[in-house]
Amino acid sequence: MNGFFSPRSVALIGASSDKTKVGGMIIQNIISSGYKGKIYPVNLKGGSIDGVEIITSVEQADEIDLAIIAVPVKVVVPEMEKLAKMGVKNVIIITAGFREEGTEGRKLEDEVRNIAERNKMNVIGPNCFGLINTHARLNATFSALMPPVGNVSLCSQSGAVGATMLDWARSFDVGISKFASLGNKMDITEADMIDYFGKDDETKVIGIYSEGISNGDDFVNSVSNMKTKKPIVILKSGRTSAGSKAASSHTGALAGADSVYNAVFRKLNLIRAGDTDEMFDLFSVFSFSKVMKNDGIAIITNAGGLGVMAADACADDKYVTMAELSQDTRESLISDIPSAASVINPIDLRGDARNDQIADAIKIVSKDESVGGIVLLASPLDMIDLDSIAESICSMKNGLSVPMAVCFAGGDVAERASAILRKGGIPTFPTPERAIRALSMLRRYEVRSKSSKTKLTFKGISGRKDSLKVISQLRKENRISLSEEEGKRILSAYGIPVPGEATARTFKEAAEAAERMGYPVVIKILSPDIHHKTDVGGVVVGIKDQKSLKEAYELMITRCKTAVPGAKIEGVSIQQMVSGQEVILSMIRDEQFGPVISFGLGGIYVEVMGEISQAVVPMTVEEMDEMITSTKAFRILSGARGKPSADIDSLKEIILKLIRIAEENPELYELEINPVMVGKKDKGSWAVDALATLR
Numbered sequence: 159m160n161g162f163f164s165p166r167s168v169a170l171i172g173a174s175s176d177k178t179k180v181g182g183m184i185i186q187n188i189i190s191s192g193y194k195g196k197i198y199p200v201n202l203k204g205g206s207i208d209g210v211e212i213i214t215s216v217e218q219a220d221e222i223d224l225a226i227i228a229v230p231v232k233v234v235v236p237e238m239e240k241l242a243k244m245g246v247k248n249v250i251i252i253t254a255g256f257r258e259e260g261t262e263g264r265k266l267e268d269e270v271r272n273i274a275e276r277n278k279m280n281v282i283g284p285n286c287f288g289l290i291n292t293h294a295r296l297n298a299t300f301s302a303l304m305p306p307v308g309n310v311s312l313c314s315q316s317g318a319v320g321a322t323m324l325d326w327a328r329s330f331d332v333g334i335s336k337f338a339s340l341g342n343k344m345d346i347t348e349a350d351m352i353d354y355f356g357k358d359d360e361t362k363v364i365g366i367y368s369e370g371i372s373n374g375d376d377f378v379n380s381v382s383n384m385k386t387k388k389p390i391v392i393l394k395s396g397r398t399s400a401g402s403k404a405a406s407s408h409t410g411a412l413a414g415a416d417s418v419y420n421a422v423f424r425k426l427n428l429i430r431a432g433d434t435d436e437m438f439d440l441f442s443v444f445s446f447s448k449v450m451k452n453d454g455i456a457i458i459t460n461a462g463g464l465g466v467m468a469a470d471a472c473a474d475d476k477y478v479t480m481a482e483l484s485q486d487t488r489e490s491l492i493s494d495i496p497s498a499a500s501v502i503n504p505i506d507l508r509g510d511a512r513n514d515q516i517a518d519a520i521k522i523v524s525k526d527e528s529v530g531g532i533v534l535l536a537s538p539l540d541m542i543d544l545d546s547i548a549e550s551i552c553s554m555k556n557g558l559s560v561p562m563a564v565c566f567a568g569g570d571v572a573e574r575a576s577a578i579l580r581k582g583g584i585p586t587f588p589t590p591e592r593a594i595r596a597l598s599m600l601r602r603y604e605v606r607s608k609s610s611k612t613k614l615t616f617k618g619i620s621g622r623k624d625s626l627k628v629i630s631q632l633r634k635e636n637r638i639s640l641s642e643e644e645g646k647r648i649l650s651a652y653g654i655p656v657p658g659e660a661t662a663r664t665f666k667e668a669a670e671a672a673e674r675m676g677y678p679v680v681i682k683i684l685s686p687d688i689h690h691k692t693d694v695g696g697v698v699v700g701i702k703d704q705k706s707l708k709e710a711y712e713l714m715i716t717r718c719k720t721a722v723p724g725a726k727i728e729g730v731s732i733q734q735m736v737s738g739q740e741v742i743l744s745m746i747r748d749e750q751f752g753p754v755i756s757f758g759l760g761g762i763y764v765e766v767m768g769e770i771s772q773a774v775v776p777m778t779v780e781e782m783d784e785m786i787t788s789t790k791a792f793r794i795l796s797g798a799r800g801k802p803s804a805d806i807d808s809l810k811e812i813i814l815k816l817i818r819i820a821e822e823n824p825e826l827y828e829l830e831i832n833p834v835m836v837g838k839k840d841k842g843s844w845a846v847d848a849l850a851t852l853r
Contacts, residue, residue, distance in 0.1 A: 308333010
């Protein structure tokens with residue numbers, strides 16, 4: 159990757175003296191940015207650009223570290239062949255018109271890929287915007303927006319979003335180290351960029367805009383294997399895309415691709431920005447700030463109302479709290495600023511606070527052991543000079559042991575002072591809430607970076623031999639949907655408890671099974687064509703005698719035949735009735751990231767509540783615990799409103815075995831257990847129903 163970002167020579171194929179053309183813009187930017195390496199503009203017409211001689215063929219160049227192609231799409235393949243013969247290893251293809259344009263474009267992209275693979279060439283693009291290295295004074299994009307030098311390195315799938323990032327960086331004085339537009343990601347992906355930025359001494363923060371991760375395993379490995387961990391801020395668009403349209407399970411429908419991305423980002427401790435404003439806020443706070451070592455925030459303000467807003471934001475947050483200032487700190491504040499309205503956090507210095515008083519307050523609270531970060535809020539009142547306050551804060555930044563975020567709330571006056579702060583390396587935010595949220599993200603990153611990671615153990619858990627018998631039979635019958643009985647056979651193979659049950663083809667067989675089992679019982683329709691039995695009246699619980707069983711049997715058969723015309727009805731399942739709290743567990747195999755486990759309230763509530771939590775396999779003990787405890791289901795299981803607590807340990811055993819099923823059975827696309835009936839403490843849990851499909 160050094161050949162891309164720090165090349166000794168650059169050749170631009172398609173260079174032009176016409177600055178309205180892409181090739182003209184790029185060559186102008188390379189020359190004017192101050193790049194010191196050798197430049198080879200390539201154009202059949204020859205001539206020169208700003209004193210740099212144009213060569214008529216790339217083959218006339220000496221050794222080339224980086225070649226940039228900006229020619230019509232049908233010329234790209236022959237130019238790639240020339241570069242391959244010359245031994246050029248690093249190529250950026252700016253040209254569009256490849257797979258994003260349809261079948262013909264896809265064929266051309268395949269040709270380019272084949273050339274690159276045969277000759278071990280690295281390619282960024284095609285259909286991309288170029289790259290920048292501010293430290294090397296190289297701007298190889300078709301945008302003149304050269305950002306200030308700094309420590310944030312960016313990659314963007316979209317060139318337009320990349321240009322937005324660069325413009326914002328210039329406007330808000332956030333220094334950029336390196337930038338790359340990835341385009342179609344034919345070869346170089348986010349994973350490659352993370353590998354490079356992770357080792358780059360000039361990068362402190364990594365920023366990514368993505369519309370979809372190309373190779374999940376590579377991405378996870380690149381983040382996991384970073385020797386020096388660096389915060390990664392990612393803006394992933396396409397939140398509403400239904401990535402699991404093919405799923406037949408409840409959780410498959412609820413858990414689209416975006417929820418899987420959330421689970422992956424949480425596992426990897428990536429910070430997902432909700433929108434562009436938050437992305438830029440995060441770049442600022444991570445670029446400018448020290449580590450936030452504890453969760454206490456001290457709020458200093460000249461406007462009580464702003465302090466209240468910030469205090470509310472702290473109260474609503476999971477990772478930061480209002481610092482409890484010590485008595486010594488409060489006494490020091492009273493001594494230095496006797497006119498203060500309040501020295502109990504938030505610290506209200508009144509509207510006429512002087513620069514020296516604000517500076518003193520910051521110095522005093524920064525030494526308090528309960529304070530992990532400071533938020534300074536100020537309103538542009540006539541009696542204070544925000545510009546002067548900003549300059550004062552900048553001068554004391556290096557002496558502070560804790561990070562600080564500033565909100566000068568207002569319009570023109572506030573923005574002028576905020577610009578001074580940003581130039582001085584102080585993160586600023588337009589509202590108190592955004593200032594609090596930024597420090598919260600700083601703290602969250604630190605907490606999750608240091609969280610324990612205990613591997614799950616699967617000693618003695620294996621049922622592959624028996625589960626493969628079920629799967630092989632389905633393959634022979636050319637089926638992908640398992641019956642409930644087949645699904646439960648796989649669960650039983652791994653030691654997951656299921657209630658006693660029997661299959662009945664007639665009412666007489668059903669009655670005999672119920673007598674053997676003992677009432678009360680549950681009756682369920684058996685049909686490979688009916689996945690969600692409850693929705694069509696295919697489940698009746700609490701049947702206490704034979705008369706009730708006969709009524710339920712006849713009504714169920716009629717309802718299911720009416721609701722799903724043509725469905726193959728194989729009979730009914732008679733099951734031992736078990737009691738407990740209903741939860742749902744499922745596994746769905748994501749195309750990019752592999753098995754994902756979901757957990758939430760079960761039965762009919764999974765869709766009513768719409769709340770599930772997820773974790774990606776492989777997972778740690780801590781990730782399993784977080785998946786369970788982050789839900790409303792856990793609050794109920796723990797004994798809400800005086801109810802007895804449930805057997806959460808037995809639930810964890812079932813989750814452990816479900817993970818093992820996912821790992822040992824790659825043929826399974828999804829497996830849902832709804833409900834899992836979690837009994838009272840020490841009474842066990844049961845898998846009451848099973849829905850499964852193969853890939």
